[in-house]
Ligand code: SF4
């Protein structure tokens with residue numbers, strides 16, 4: 001087990017600390033709130049010579065990702081970070097990175113999308129990336145963001161897929177918490193040296209020239225995508241392996257999902273990111289009233305933990321999915337659709353309801369989540385009726 | 398792999414990330430088959446300045462330091478960059494079809 005120390009850090013400071021310890025070869029940066037401060041902290045490490053990172057200031061997020069793709073294809077250990085509209089601007093190149101099987105890390109400091117303009121947190125930005133075949137992990141707090149970033153390097157390089165680590169803008173990025181930091185040596189040993197031959201076809205291996213990003217005609221495109229499809233489903237085992245290895249150095253054992261008081265729960269709420277603490281508080285208060293309720297947090301968002309969700313919900317009567325983004329399509333928020341799909345083969349499918357909450361940084365309180373559970377129970381029992389299974393939790397009438 | 402002898406690979410035989418692991422794929426692809434316009438060289442006007450050779454994106458103009466030779470039509474895709482860049486107006490872009498028809502007429506007498 002590693003030496004650790006507990007220090008008070010914001011989410012952005014904790015992320016910058018993980019980046020310092022990993023000592024990335026290349027970081028391409030473009031500022032956007034609430035991510036700007038993160039790369040600001042990291043720039044200090046670069047300026048002080050505490051890392052060997054080549055920091056490239058680019059003209060926009062599209063270029064940031066393009067820079068990372070080039071650097072990572074060459075064999076460099078590479079990172080960038082963004083938020084909200086910046087993530088939207090990256091999306092085209094996200095498909096390029098995953099299609100070319102480029103391992104790299106993207107920190108998404110979750111922010112709403114315009115319009116109206118909001119610099120505050122929701123998950124609309126990350127939901128844009130859910131079909132890009134990037135691995136995606138959500139963090140509840142600064143501690144998890146710090147741990148997830150360290151694990152992400154290894155997951156990405158083993159899987160040969162790029163990875164997104166999400167943490168909530170402002171709520172996590174700018175709030176100070178106690179964070180347990182591992183010692184530098186342990187982190188560096190864990191991620192290993194960034195030799196270019198970590199990847200099968202480094203562009204810097206001039207003795208073996210290769211072409212990245214070639215054209216595929218209709219006679220090949222399907223096979224290329226099927227290979228990507230098959231390999232992306234191998235990511236489950238790789239993530240589990242890295243979670244296990246990380247437990248050995250940190251004592252912290254993560255799983256794809258986190259369950260709270262679900263064992264005997266009749267009604268289960270599901271959320272991602274920082275609101276899970278509030279959801280657990282809501283569960284505690286309802287339990288005091290004798291309600292059998294529980295909560296689930298999604299940590300691994302892509303690939304989606306289908307089996308784990310089906311198993312965890314196999315005995316529930318009702319499930320309320322709490323989406324921090326809307327899909328505006330009449331069939332539920334993004335997480336709702338994922339949960340519903342995960343239950344497709346279940347025999348005893350629970351009653352499902354969907355609430356949209358926390359948009360554009362709207363603060364969420366345990367009373368509101370309690371209301372969500374209460375509505376779910378009344379619907380499931382047939383006391384209430386609904387016109388639509390998607391409802392907004394916090395809207396002023 | 399020679400042109401015209403493709404064997405299609407199965408999904409698991411394709412290198413990861415659709416990478417092309419052999420160098421020199423531009424030799425395999427005979428881009429001359431795309432050509433709609435042909436750069437016709439006027440040897441009287443050509444000064445062998447080699448500017449066209451610098452600009453040709455397909456490396457289709459064989460040269461020595463002293464001399465420009467006839468374009469390699471196996472690879473020249475007829476983009477016309479050489480004709481635009483030639484400072485001596487020694488290249489004219491002629492529709493490939495016209496040339497082919499003329500060749501055919503000559504052959505048939
Ligand atoms: S640029 Fe024109 S003059 Fe110069 S070598 Fe080419 S064809 Fe000849």
Ligand code: SF4
Pocket residue numbers: 436452453454455456457458468472473474475476477478479480
């Ligand atoms: S037409 Fe284009 S490809 Fe052909 S020789 Fe000129 S520059 Fe090269």
